[in-house]
Amino acid sequence: xxxxxxxxxxxxxxxxxxxxxxxxxxxxxxxxxxxxxxxxxxxxxxxxxxxxxxxxxxxxxxxxxxxxxxxxxxxxxxxxxxxxxxxxxxxxxxxxxxxxxxxxxxxxxxxxxxxxxxxxxxxxxxxxxxxxxxxxxxxxxxxxxxxxxxxxxxxxxxxxxxxxxxxxxxxxxxxxxxxxxxxxxxxxxxxxxxxxxxxxxxxxxxxxxxxxxxxxxxxxxxxxxxxxxxxxxxxxxxxxxxxxxxxxxxxxxxxxxxxxxxxxxxxxxxxxxxxxxxxxxxxxxxxxxxxxxxxxxxxxxxxxxxxxxxxxxxxxxxxxxxxxxxxxxxxxxxxxxxxxxxxxxxxxxxxxxxxxxxxxxxxxxxxxxxxxxxxxxxxxxxxxxx
Amino acid sequence: xxxxxxxxxxxxxxxxxxxxxxxxxxxxxxxxxxxxxxxxxxxxxxxxxxxxxxxxxxxxxxxxxxxxxxxxxxxxxxxxxxxxxxxxxxxxxxxxxxxxxxxxxxxxxxxxxxxxxxxxxxxxxxxxxxxxxxxxxxxxxxxxxxxxxxxxxxxxxxxxxxxxxxxxxxxxxxxxxxxxxxxxxxxxxxxxxxxxxxxxxxxxxxxxxxxxxxxxxxxxxxxxxxxxxxxxxxxxxxxxxxxxxxxxxxxxxxxxxxxxxxxxxxxxxxxxxxxxxxxxxxxxxxxxxxxxxxxxxxxxxxxxxxxxxxxxxxxxxxxxxxxxxxxxxxxxxxxxxxxxxxxxxxxxxxxxxxxxxxxxxxxxxxxxxxxxxxxxxxxxxxxxxx
Numbered sequence: 001x002x003x004x005x006x007x008x009x010x011x012x013x014x015x016x017x018x019x020x021x022x023x024x025x026x027x028x029x030x031x032x033x034x035x036x037x038x039x040x041x042x043x044x045x046x047x048x049x050x051x052x053x054x055x056x057x058x059x060x061x062x063x064x065x066x067x068x069x070x071x072x073x074x075x076x077x078x079x080x081x082x083x084x085x086x087x088x089x090x091x092x093x094x095x096x097x098x099x100x101x102x103x104x105x106x107x108x109x110x111x112x113x114x115x116x117x118x119x120x121x122x123x124x125x126x127x128x129x130x131x132x133x134x135x136x137x138x139x140x141x142x143x144x145x146x147x148x149x150x151x152x153x154x155x156x157x158x159x160x161x162x163x164x165x166x167x168x169x170x171x172x173x174x175x176x177x178x179x180x181x182x183x184x185x186x187x188x189x190x191x192x193x194x195x196x197x198x199x200x201x202x203x204x205x206x207x208x209x210x211x212x213x214x215x216x217x218x219x220x221x222x223x224x225x226x227x228x229x230x231x232x233x234x235x236x237x238x239x240x241x242x243x244x245x246x247x248x249x250x251x252x253x254x255x256x257x258x259x260x261x262x263x264x265x266x267x268x269x270x271x272x273x274x275x276x277x278x279x280x281x282x283x284x285x286x287x288x289x290x291x292x293x294x295x296x297x298x299x300x301x302x303x304x305x306x307x308x309x310x311x312x313x314x315x316x317x318x319x320x321x322x323x324x325x326x327x328x329x330x331x332x333x334x335x336x337x338x339x340x341x342x343x344x345x346x347x348x349x350x351x352x353x354x355x356x357x358x359x360x361x362x363x364x365x366x367x368x369x370x371x372x373x374x375x376x377x378x379x380x381x382x383x384x385x386x
Numbered sequence: 387x388x389x390x391x392x393x394x395x396x397x398x399x400x401x402x403x404x405x406x407x408x409x410x411x412x413x414x415x416x417x418x419x420x421x422x423x424x425x426x427x428x429x430x431x432x433x434x435x436x437x438x439x440x441x442x443x444x445x446x447x448x449x450x451x452x453x454x455x456x457x458x459x460x461x462x463x464x465x466x467x468x469x470x471x472x473x474x475x476x477x478x479x480x481x482x483x484x485x486x487x488x489x490x491x492x493x494x495x496x497x498x499x500x501x502x503x504x505x506x507x508x509x510x511x512x513x514x515x516x517x518x519x520x521x522x523x524x525x526x527x528x529x530x531x532x533x534x535x536x537x538x539x540x541x542x543x544x545x546x547x548x549x550x551x552x553x554x555x556x557x558x559x560x561x562x563x564x565x566x567x568x569x570x571x572x573x574x575x576x577x578x579x580x581x582x583x584x585x586x587x588x589x590x591x592x593x594x595x596x597x598x599x600x601x602x603x604x605x606x607x608x609x610x611x612x613x614x615x616x617x618x619x620x621x622x623x624x625x626x627x628x629x630x631x632x633x634x635x636x637x638x639x640x641x642x643x644x645x646x647x648x649x650x651x652x653x654x655x656x657x658x659x660x661x662x663x664x665x666x667x668x669x670x671x672x673x674x675x676x677x678x679x680x681x682x683x684x685x686x687x688x689x690x691x692x693x694x695x696x697x698x699x700x701x702x703x704x705x706x707x708x709x710x711x712x713x714x715x716x717x718x719x720x721x722x723x724x725x726x727x728x729x730x731x732x733x734x735x736x737x738x739x740x741x742x743x744x745x746x747x748x749x750x751x752x753x754x755x756x757x758x759x760x761x762x763x764x765x766x767x768x769x770x771x772x
Binding site for chain 1: 387388389390392402403404410707708709730732734735737738741742744745748749755756757758760761764765767768
């Protein structure tokens with residue numbers, strides 16, 4: 001019953017039937033004015049979610065491709081940058097910068113805690129000559145279930161001239177991110193997350209300040225050259241190379257659904273999922289990796305019980321209970337497991353996940369009282385808390 | 387989130403994605419040899435489920451249409467028949483027979499109990515001249531969650547020459563029914579039940595004995611004239627009038643899935659659902675309508691708690707929890723509610739249903755311990771009982 005599988009991972013998200021209808025539409029000519037209109041509509045709707053008037057482009061790639069675009073187009077090889085790294089996706093910024101020869105300084109923070117705005121402020125204060133050209137941060141650190149405080153990090157920069165570049169692949173639309181108000185220069189997000197469509201598209205916004213920096217950047221780039229994207233958009237609202245047309249058609253549907261739900265309600269919904277999962281996990285006597293203040297609205301990281309392997313938990317959940325959860329990543333690979341609650345999720349999906357997690361932990365020898373996590377969730381739901 | 391709704395009614399069943407793919411195929415010419423081959427394949431696969439070598443036809447109608455065909459083609463107006471009636475669908479036989487002027491004698495049994503084979507045997511023993519031409523029974527009485535003992539009922543007939551006509555609309559493939567071994571002359575079933583496709587098709591098998599009776603029947607009939615069906619099948623494996631082609635294409639897919647799962651496993655699965663639901667219902671202190679021996683594998687009927695309206699239960703389940711359950715039917719309309727577990731159901735669907743039922747009953751003022759029904763199910767599942 002593959003189609004009854006619960007996708008409780010931090011993306012890919014379950015996809016609404018309405019969106020699948022869009023994806024299953026007959027192929028459309030990608031150079032037609034009709035498709036140009038769709039690109040225009042979709043782009044404008046994404047800008048509303050970004051809360052920006054900046055340029056915004058649709059890329060046919062995973063979020064990582066858009067992250068590469070954010071490095072390749074805006075920071076020259078040899079230039080200095082800072083990376084706020086407190087998880088696996090912070091490390092992805094490190095790897096990409098390394099590949100492009102960026103002279104990146106990593107400000108590491110403990111995995112499971114928020115990146116420290118003070119550490120960033122201190123470092124930038126020492127940079128009197130403005131040698132640092134960019135600061136890379138992660139909005140939602142998928143690997144640890146931590147939501148970094150992007151607003152505070154940006155404020156920590158003060159008037160420093162560096163670009164502020166944000167990976168919000170798993171954060172965008174699940175938790176607030178105000179691109180213009182907070183002055184975020186380049187912001188990346190991905191389709192298979194809160195946008196509720198399958199993987200294959202990524203989005204990137206570019207501020208005027210970022211465009212100015214871009215002019216001086218000489219890194220070799222072609223597919224991810226955002227100047228080409230801008231040219232195509234400006235000429236006829238299109239993409240420079242063939243886009244994944246049917247994903248765009250699906251995105252058109254999902255953006256309509258998101259507009260109908262309203263951005264604030266989407267934030268609230270994800271926040272509710274976070275609270276409900278944390279309530280159940282605590283009732284089961286399990287330990288959460290992140291504090292309430294630092295916790296992600298997209299994914300919850302749970303420390304594994306003693307004497308139980310993470311792999312066994314996710315394997316039994318998947319094979320016996322038809323529920324796909326995530327283990328840890330990077331250095332926490334075997335220490336935590338993660339429940340995603342991102343995108344097209346219903347509270348019933350979470351009820352099933354907790355009920356089956358209880359059975360799985362019991363089967364693996366943990367002294368868990370069956371029904372206890374479910375009961376805590378039921379009480380939470382009936383109280384009507386948000 | 388209509389597409390996340392749980393359809394926990396005794397049909398229509400949830401439909402697998404694979405089946406929807408079949409239904410969404412481009413329309414096919416219904417008079418082509420290709421479609422004839424599909425009708426042939428589908429019919430043969432249904433015969434395996436019926437466990438019969440009798441003729442079997444696909445009708446484009448609901449199950450009720452096939453029930454009408456079973457009356458119209460095989461019992462003359464004015465002829466005597468017996469109807470074993472212990473529920474709303476027993477009463478449907480009564481209504482159809484009445485419309486066709488059949489002189490039907492109703493052997494009524496209490497709703498919630500099995501039809502009584504001894505009562506049938508006693509009545510037929512008095513019919514020394516063979517005036518009774520047909521006995522109508524219901525395999526699975528959807529309205530009360532009772533599975534009648536069709537084998538015992540047929541055995542109670544002994545050598546009496548009457549036709550034995552069975553409504554197995556919600557029973558076929560969920561619980562064993564051996565058409566040839568048990569000598570069942572006319573057997574009706576419907577697409578939206580254990581066959582896992584949407585409503586719109588019905589199936590009827592006809593024994594040689596039933597064909598002989600049919601020759602003498604003069605009721606007016608056209609769309610449901612099974613002689614026309616037989617002629618089309620015999621000539622070119624087709625239907626006399628345009629069939630619901632895309633439902634047939636979906637049925638082709640679902641029958642392949644059913645073959646893969648195996649008939650015995652499908653029976654076991656439904657029996658497991660029955661046991662798990664009954665375990666949870668008992669743990670919640672609710673009362674079941676049918677005894678274990680009489681209980682249906684397709685649907686479970688539960689007596690409503692005191693001081694709570696059935697309508698409120700089903701309304702809250704549907705509007706707040708996205709779960710569709712059934713109230714009562716006929717004279718039990720306001721006394722019971724029913725959880726269907728028929729067709730494309732996963733045990734997780736039942737877990738969600740029970741968890742949400744607990745919240746609903748609590749909200750309606752019942753003194754229910756949250757999580758108690760879920761825990762009973764979890765224990766049952768972990769024990770590995772079937």
